[in-house]
Amino acid sequence: xxxxxxxxxxxxxxxxxxxxxxxxxxxxxxxxxxxxxxxxxxxxxxxxxxxxxxxxxxxxxxxxxxxxxxxxxxxxxxxxxxxxxxxxxxxxxxxxxxxxxxxxxxxxxxxxxxxxxxxxxxxxxxxxxxxxxxxxxxxxxxxxxxxxxxxxxxxxxxxxxxxxxxxxxxxxxxxxxxxxxxxxxxxxxxxxxxxxxxxxxxxxxxxxxxxxxxxxxxxxxxxxxxxxxxxxxxxxxxxxxxxxxxxxxxxxxxxxxxxxxxxxxxxxxxxxxxxxxxxxxxxxxxxxxxxxxxxxxxxxxxxxxxxxxxxxxxxxxxxxxx
Amino acid sequence: xxxxxxxxxxxxxxxxxxxxxxxxxxxxxxxxxxxxxxxxxxxxxxxxxxxxxxxxxxxxxxxxxxxxxxxxxxxxxxxxxxxxxxxxxxxxxxxxxxxxxxxxxxxxxxxxxxxxxxxxxxxxxxxxxxxxxxxxxxxxxxxxxxxxxxxxxxxxxxxxxxxxxxxxxxxxxxxxxxxxxxxxxxxxxxxxxxxxxxxxxxxxxxxxxxxxxxxxxxxxxxxxxxxxxxxxxxxxxxxxxxxxxxxxxxxxxxxxxxxxxxxxxxxxxxxxxxxxxxxxxxxxxxxxxxxxxxxxxxxxxxxxxxxxxxxxxxxxxxxxxx
Numbered sequence: 001x002x003x004x005x006x007x008x009x010x011x012x013x014x015x016x017x018x019x020x021x022x023x024x025x026x027x028x029x030x031x032x033x034x035x036x037x038x039x040x041x042x043x044x045x046x047x048x049x050x051x052x053x054x055x056x057x058x059x060x061x062x063x064x065x066x067x068x069x070x071x072x073x074x075x076x077x078x079x080x081x082x083x084x085x086x087x088x089x090x091x092x093x094x095x096x097x098x099x100x101x102x103x104x105x106x107x108x109x110x111x112x113x114x115x116x117x118x119x120x121x122x123x124x125x126x127x128x129x130x131x132x133x134x135x136x137x138x139x140x141x142x143x144x145x146x147x148x149x150x151x152x153x154x155x156x157x158x159x160x161x162x163x164x165x166x167x168x169x170x171x172x173x174x175x176x177x178x179x180x181x182x183x184x185x186x187x188x189x190x191x192x193x194x195x196x197x198x199x200x201x202x203x204x205x206x207x208x209x210x211x212x213x214x215x216x217x218x219x220x221x222x223x224x225x226x227x228x229x230x231x232x233x234x235x236x237x238x239x240x241x242x243x244x245x246x247x248x249x250x251x252x253x254x255x256x257x258x259x260x261x262x263x264x265x266x267x268x269x270x271x272x273x274x275x276x277x278x279x280x281x282x283x284x285x286x287x288x289x290x291x292x293x294x295x296x297x298x299x300x301x302x303x304x305x306x307x308x309x310x311x312x313x314x315x316x317x318x319x320x321x322x
Numbered sequence: 323x324x325x326x327x328x329x330x331x332x333x334x335x336x337x338x339x340x341x342x343x344x345x346x347x348x349x350x351x352x353x354x355x356x357x358x359x360x361x362x363x364x365x366x367x368x369x370x371x372x373x374x375x376x377x378x379x380x381x382x383x384x385x386x387x388x389x390x391x392x393x394x395x396x397x398x399x400x401x402x403x404x405x406x407x408x409x410x411x412x413x414x415x416x417x418x419x420x421x422x423x424x425x426x427x428x429x430x431x432x433x434x435x436x437x438x439x440x441x442x443x444x445x446x447x448x449x450x451x452x453x454x455x456x457x458x459x460x461x462x463x464x465x466x467x468x469x470x471x472x473x474x475x476x477x478x479x480x481x482x483x484x485x486x487x488x489x490x491x492x493x494x495x496x497x498x499x500x501x502x503x504x505x506x507x508x509x510x511x512x513x514x515x516x517x518x519x520x521x522x523x524x525x526x527x528x529x530x531x532x533x534x535x536x537x538x539x540x541x542x543x544x545x546x547x548x549x550x551x552x553x554x555x556x557x558x559x560x561x562x563x564x565x566x567x568x569x570x571x572x573x574x575x576x577x578x579x580x581x582x583x584x585x586x587x588x589x590x591x592x593x594x595x596x597x598x599x600x601x602x603x604x605x606x607x608x609x610x611x612x613x614x615x616x617x618x619x620x621x622x623x624x625x626x627x628x629x630x631x632x633x634x635x636x637x638x639x640x641x642x643x644x
Contacts, residue, residue: 003427004420008450011427015416018431019438019445027411027444036446038411040465041365049413049461051451089349089360091371093459094337098326098642105325105333109340116341122349123341124358128330129373130641132454137415139371139461143362319452320420 008319032233033156034082034217037144044144044151048079051137060134064187065104067196069111072136075220077119077200078270080142082218084154084209086202087142089122095131108136119202145209152209154216159234159275161295163215166287168204168271170248171223175266176255191250198270204284205272211283213276222267222316227291227300230275237296240264243305246288260310264302267317330641354555355478356404356539359466366466366473370401373459382456386509387426389518391433394458397542399441399522400592402464404540406476406531408524409464411444417453430458441524467531474531476538476596481556483617485537486600488609490526490593492570493545497588498577513572520592526606527594533605535598544589544638549613549622552597559618562586565627568610582632586624589639 003011016031023030028044029037035048052072054060073090080087092112094105116123121140144151177195185192201218208216215234219226223245227238245263252259274281275293302310325333338353345352350366351359357370374394376382395412402409414434416427438445443462466473499517507514523540530538537556541548545567549560567585574581596603597615624632 001424002421003418003424006424011424012448012450014424015427015431016445018428019435023446024411024444027446031445031447033447036411036413038446038463040367040410041363043363043365045362045367045463047411047413047446047461047463049415049447049449049459051415051417051449051459053417053451053453055454056452088362089346089358089369091358091369091461093371093373095373095375095457096325096642099324102323102325102328102333102336105337106340109337113341122346123338123353124345124349124360124369125353125355125371126334127371127373127459128334128641129375129457130378131375131457132377135417135451135453135457137371137373137449137459139369139413141360141367141369141463319450320418322420 004320007321011320028151029153029155034079037151037153044146046080046083046085046142046144047139048076049137049139050075050079051135054134062181065107066111068136069108070115070197072138073112073115073121074198074200075270076138076140077202078218080140081200081202081205082154082216082272084152084205084216085142085144086206087119087121087140089124089141091124091139092126093137094126095129095135097132098130100134119200145206154205154209155214156217156230157233158215159230159236159293161236161293163275163293164278164281164289165238165240165291165293166274166281166289167246168201168287170246171219171269171271172251172259172263172266173248174198174268175262176251180254191254195268198268200270201272207284208274212280213274213284215275217273219269219271219273220267222265224264224300224302225316226273228315231298231300235298237294237298238291238300239294240291240300240302242302242310244288244290261312265312265314265316326642329643333642350473351475351477356401359473359475366468368402368405368407368464368466369461370398371459371461372397372401373457376456384503387429388433390458391430392437392519394460395434395437395443396520396522397592398460398462399524400540402462403522403524403527404476404538404594406474406527406538407464407466408528409441409443409462411446411463413446413461414448415459416448417451417457419454420452422456441522467528476527476531477536478539478552479555480537481552481558481597481615483558483615485597485615486603486611487560487562487613487615488596488603488611489568490523490609492568493541493591493593494573494581494585494588495570496520496590497584498573502576513576517590520590522592523594529606530596534602535596535606537597539595541591541593541595542589544587546586546622546624547638548595550637553620553622557620559616559620560613560622561616562613562622562624564624564632566610566612583634587634587636587638
């Protein structure tokens with residue numbers, strides 16, 4: 001059997017079983033969430049890692065290297081934001097063919113550096129290795145807020161029936177931006193920039209944990225799939241209302257027929273899904289309530305205005321499937 | 323200009339300048355050492371990352387996947403050891419073609435898991451991405467011992483003229499093992515295993531910082547090159563005596579003519595170089611004194627029994643050069 005038959009999530013589950021769940025008493029959050037959480041002295045350390053591979057996550061003939069660098073760090077910052085944490089410092093592993101132009105890597109690092117300044121992250125080290133494709137793997141460490149010695153974190157497993165589901169920003173713009181990029185729209189188009197220059201919602205994640213929200217995830221694979229991850233980890237269902245999804249005017253104008261599908265399955269928006277009691281969620285600024293957690297099988301259901309389910313051919317991104 | 327003209331270390335220096343040295347007041351050790359050190363509350367966190375790439379660091383037709391997994395984590399443990407720290411938890415990024423057999427990745431994770439148990443490391447998370455080659459990128463976090471609130475660490479920059487240079491174990495076996503592997507010697511040969519199953523010297527690193535040693539590095543690129551890194555960062559020279567280098571009987575028997583060159587330039591031994599005042603170094607068990615730090619240009623000089631310099635065509639490994 002090859003790994004594409006397992007898919008990304010099947011493979012991760014299989015490999016996680018091999019390394020064992022025993023862990024350490026200091027491992028507060030292990031595999032399966034946006035970041036790991038580790039108790040270190042009186043602090044709670046977060047750690048996450050995300051890679052961008054040439055030809056898979058970006059096309060060298062279209063992408064600007066500055067944007068690749070920006071996105072490589074910012075997607076990691078989003079993972080820390082999705083746990084309610086504050087990013088601290090990063091390690092960067094650069095894999096590249098020996099014939100890569102040095103100027104391209106300069107540009108990649110300028111983009112990394114811009115993101116590092118934006119989010120207050122120190123680049124503390126890394127590794128350089130030779131490879132057939134360029135790839136950038138970032139590990140990012142962060143810290144959790146605390147109350148009475150307990151870490152305040154957003155877990156995928158903390159959704160409870162009756163919780164409302166809210167989202168920051170708008171959905172689908174990144175996938176729309178990718179389509180426009182593929183059609184030759186220039187890199188400075190505002191929708192294209194939603195794909196190439198995503199923003200990490202660090203303030204929203206922090207505001208959420210302070211407000212008493214305990215469940216969250218960032219939209220990286222696609223709304224339906226990411227809500228599905230929460231459902232699986234929380235063993236509950238979710239109902240989302242299509243009419244309530246926040247879609248930008250730009251998205252509706254560029255893709256009037258596909259706007260909803262892009263918003264539900266597109267991924268890479270890096271908006272935060274925040275899930276909790278309505279009173280807690282209502283204290284987080286600038287979010288839109290789009291559904292609720294319900295008892296039932298662990299899956300996300302999207303309803304139209306008449307209460308009928310809307311389905312799409314693909315729910316979202318799987319790293320090992322086309 | 324392509325990156326091979328800069329070489330690994332030239333590229334790292336260039337990119338480090340772009341991200342800037344400003345850092346944070348909590349960044350105790352930044353780019354250029356075996357691991358970064360970050361002050362988190364009352365603790366000192368260490369973080370390092372190392373990647374292994376198919377066709378570069380291992381040949382899939384010769385390597386056993388268990389060994390690749392073992393080595394991917396153990397080389398990171400060695401970086402923490404080379405800072406005098408204790409490893410805590412790791413993140414693992416697996417890049418792989420979708421057609422990779424799941425059984426190969428199972429084996430890789432069994433090897434990772436063996437190393438994790440050996441060194442008391444929890445596997446806390448990671449990422450899976452699609453790529454043309456298999457690669458495993460590990461990030462490992464650790465903690466530094468402390469005395470009076472100050473971290474006890476082994477820095478590359480802390481060598482001083484008059485310090486002695488000592489090494490754990492024996493040198494050159496890994497490079498000899500690689501040659502034997504390339505000639506078809508089976509994987510269970512003890513010298514081959516020095517290449518495929520390196521050992522991280524965590525106890526030696528800890529003993530060294532407790533004994534008052536403040537300078538160290540692990541031998542990953544090759545003895546002369548790694549001592550050269552210390553010379554560069556400490557702005558001092560080093561003299562090594564060929565006659566004092568610890569060579570195993572197996573190495574001398576297998577490569578009687580090349581044993582010294584393999585020991586000096588082979589790399590991947592993951593033995594620790596410990597550098598400090600003779601009284602401090604003498605308190606570390608099971609090390610061999612092989613030279614000393616001297617005033618002068620920042621380079622490592624290898625002397626024969628008559629006091630003449632011995633030179634080799636290559637000093638060691640550069641990731642971006644053949």
